[in-house]
Amino acid sequence: MFEQIINNLIQSGWSIVTLESNWVCATHVSQQRGLLFGNFSELPQEFKPWIRNYANISQWDAVVFCPKGIDSSDLKQHRFPNVQLWYWDTQKGNLFPFPPTNDQRIPQWLRQLSSGEAVFLETNSQVGKHFVPFLTYTLLGINLIVFLLMTLAGGSTNQSVLIAFGAKVNTLIQAGQIWRFLTSAFIHIGIMHLVFNLYALWALGPLTEESFGHRRFLIIYILSALGGSIASFLFTTALSAGASGAIFGLLGALLYFSYKRPYLWKSGLGMNLIVVIFVNFGFGLLQPGIDNFAHLGGLLTGTITSMVLAKNNSKVT
Known part of the structure; x- marks a missing residue:
């Protein structure tokens, strides 16, 4: 991997200099950017002696390879002025920036590089572009369109309309209409139900879609919707509908995502997600008519699905 990185840099016009302790410096004048590469075990006390001769370089990033993994306590042991560190846990494929940053140029480049693609940091037009969560927007649009059609057909609180559009009805599912497990996740009972779920989505x-990528986001959403509907089918006979199972699946996926990334967990994201989950479950226990079984089924399905996808994916994230 290290050799592949260096070869790609050379081919795309970067100047390579070998430093002490097997570290390598790569610079590109037109980009005014410098890159440093080396192992965690050989991390120097400071980078200043290596970079002070490059007055024309305005931004420095150091990719620190961690072949033995990295503990969250290691992240704050080293702080270098004017250098953005990227700890790369090559065992699990995780990338930990320190100090925390929203810069996606280096992570996206390394993600593509680790997948075996020939990527040039200078010419890759996708790197640095604003992420567009088009699948989230598509799902929002579908839910809105279905709600509008239900309203025109007689109202989203009309039981016959709900059944006609695919609500979860146990007797009909038992009769063979298993497609209701999925269609029920795209219809809502009343405007407040729709507003609450679409706001949550x-x-x-967008955060889930960017964290997992478009394809895996869709897998998590659909499987969570199915998991919520199946749990509701198994544990309650009431007619039910809504995207809540899928949304709780996104919560579970994000919870696992932040748990596997200590810098995110310590930022408060993980604890905030836990609070949101418990508040919603508590509200569901106190408020009649809320299908907590669908919520729990979606949450468990989303969490498990994200774990499976993470195991089958060794790319940098």
């Missing part, structure tokens, strides 16, 4: 969807 709008808040959680």
